[in-house]
Every structure is written in C-alpha cells, then in structure tokens.
Amino acid sequence: MNWWMIFCLGVTTYTVVFFEASYHGFRNLTGAQVDLLPGLVVYVALAHGSRPVAIFSLVAGLLYDSVSVNPLGISVIPLLLIGMGVCQKRELILKDQRYAQVVLGMAASAIAPLLCWVLLLFAGRQPLVGWSSLWQWLVVTLVGGILTPVWFKVFGRLQVALNHPSMVESSAFRSDRQIQRGKH
C-alpha cells in the first residue's frame, strides 16, 4: 500500500462521512440513512491487511462519531471487529468475485449497526430503536452490500493508476540468462 493509496483512502473516508452527514435524499425516500463505511472496511481488509484495517477503523469511526450523537469511539469497535474478522480469513476468500464482495458487504453492513447498538446499550445510552429500525436495518444491509463492489472497482482502478506498471517481458528469451556451452 503506497502513500497515494493511503491518501486516497483517507479522502474517501472523509467524503463518505461528509456525504452521510449532509445528503439526506435517500433517508427522505426510504426512511433510512445508508452507512458506506462497513463496505469500505471489507475492501481494506481484503486488499490491504490488518494494520491498514486498524488505522482505517480508528479514523473512520472517529470521523463518523464526531458528526453524530454517538459517544466518541463507539463506531471504531464494530469496524475494527468486522475488518479483523475478514482479515483473518482473507486467504480463503475469493476477493475478486463480485458475489463474494456483495455477500461480505451485506454481512458487514448488517453486523455493524447491531454491534453499535449493543455497545450503546452497554454504554447506558437509549438509542431510538423500534419496529421501524428493522426496515432501516434491511435497507442499510442491502444498500451496503450492493455498493461494496463499487469500492473494489474504484480502488482497483486507482491502484492501477498510482502504482508502477508491472514489467512485461517482450519474449521468453533473455540474453542475460542464456546458457552458453563450450569453452570460453
């Protein structure tokens, strides 16, 4: 993971939190605000490993909580747990398959609000939860799952654009590896 990718990921996280705090057309339409961070943590976990996941969870969670009524730091733990969970099994996951990306994105988007809700209860807060929350949870899960492959696509292209292209050998023959027989 090079510095450009870290920068792009940081800017994306910032923009996502800003978007969630300022754009409410989708909430007015469906009654639920989508959360794009769980899908993003799935991408980071599959593409970059445990340390980037930990840093991303901390930064994204803190940014999210700073514009929310949530206690500061409460959104870090669900993102961290999801990211680390995915990280542990990343060798077994077919990360290039769109199906796997959608399923993981949906699972992450479903688990993140549940974990956050449990943590809020443990912290002695009384979040507004009723039957309507089931609908909101469903919307968040579905949209989060559908949008997860978008992160893979966007950052895949960025990775290609910002990294040095891999060297393509023109032919199998290389003069420096030629075996020369006979006396010299």
Added chain:
Amino acid sequence: MLKKPYYLAFGLFFLISLVLLNLPGKASSQLKLVISDIFIPIFGLSTATHQVLDQASSGVMPRRVLLAELEKLQKENQQLKLELMQGADVLRENAQLRTTVAWKQRSGWNVKLARILAREPANWWKALQINLGSNDNITTNTVVLTSDGLVGRVDQVGTTSARVLLLGDPNCRVSALIEETREAGVIAPSSQTIPDQTLVEMTYISRHSQLKPGQKVITSGLGGLFPKGIPIGRIMEVQLPDHGLFHEARVKLSANLKDLEEVWVLLP
C-alpha cells in the same frame, strides 16, 4: 507471520477505542468538537455552492413567476401589518394591566438565524448541526425553532458550530400543554412503526382529559428550558390505554424537521 502484527494491531486499536469511550464527558465532547472541525471547510464549501446555485436559479426565474410571488408577498405584508396593529394594541393593553397588578414585564425574544450544516448520520438519533457557536453567544440548552414551531434544543456547542437535538430524540423531552384543555404532558420519541420524523408522542396526559384530534400542543414553560407558548404541533391520534394511568397522543409536529434549511436560535 500474519498472526503477530494481526493481534498487535487489533489489541492496540481496541484498547485505544476503549480509552476513548471511557474519557470523561467534557474531555470526550471537546475531542469530538476538535475532530468535527475537520469538516468545517467542506461544510462551508457545500453551503457556498448551495447559495451560488440558489442565486443562479433565481437569476433565470421567469418574470411571470416573480410577479406572482411579489403579489402574494404584498398581500401577506398587508395582512401582517393589520395583525401588527392589532397586536400592538393588545401589547399596550397587556403592559398597562401588568403595571396595574405589578407583574414583571415580559421581555421580547432575541433570535438569530442559523443555517443547517449537517444532519445526524446514524438512524437512532435525531440531531443536526448549525453554523452558530459560542462565538455567537450560543450556549447549551438554547432553544431552536422555526416560524412554524419548536425544533429542539442545543446540546453541544463549539466555537463556530453547535449540535441541536431535535424533538423526538430520546435526549430531548419537552414539557407540553394542550392549548384548549390546558392539560399537561411530555413530548417523547414516537414508538410507532413508520420511520416518520414529523411524528412524536405526548405522554403522561391525565386519564380524565378530553383529547381530540386536531387540538394544538404548545410548550408549557415548565422546567424553565423552553419558553411558554411555542407551538409544537397538533394531536393526530389519541391512544386510550385500558389499564394505564395516563393517556397518550400522537402529535404531528408543526415544524417540518425533514426539510429544514434554516432555523431560528433563541438567544438568552
């Protein structure tokens, strides 16, 4: 190879988040304000873009629409002038009566217009951020309203922005009064199934009260936080529990909390 950095990263960052969660209330809110300040440039940019777009759209508005709007505003202005004349007379009379019975004169409201910067991203709170802060004399628990009715109260104040808890948030309960019957109650979050931001519940209303849909609900002034008489909404539906001690009513809020762009802040 993978295990050591994995557990190290997980343990360290889990510990950091636990420390953050256990920070004292004041330190936590200060830190929160510092982090949220990162968003000020982009919120400013977004507001400026909206203003430019508004100006651009008003620049290309047809003359016919503008004339119709002007005519409507002139009529409204005349009507308001008449009401003001009537009101001024009542105010004079009220002041005379207060002097007669030696009551303290009521002071007028000192209000300031605020623009909405952001809304709550989580689905379980109802809050928003405004572009006024301690630099504009905003303090915690300052009342926020629109010309239609009550919006909520200020919960956290930064130097240039503040967070407002809206009516219907679990942390924003308001003592209310039914204007016709003078029955008191408390405005609390709605427990209904449709996620509608414009509905709240009025609870702790006396069992013997005569509640009807359409009755106006206003602030009672009890508790000293919200001044008396600010419109909250109208009763939509009355729930009569069989065994409960109190009535409950569903109230449709006067202020449309879904589409707020600007609010008035009642300065002390």
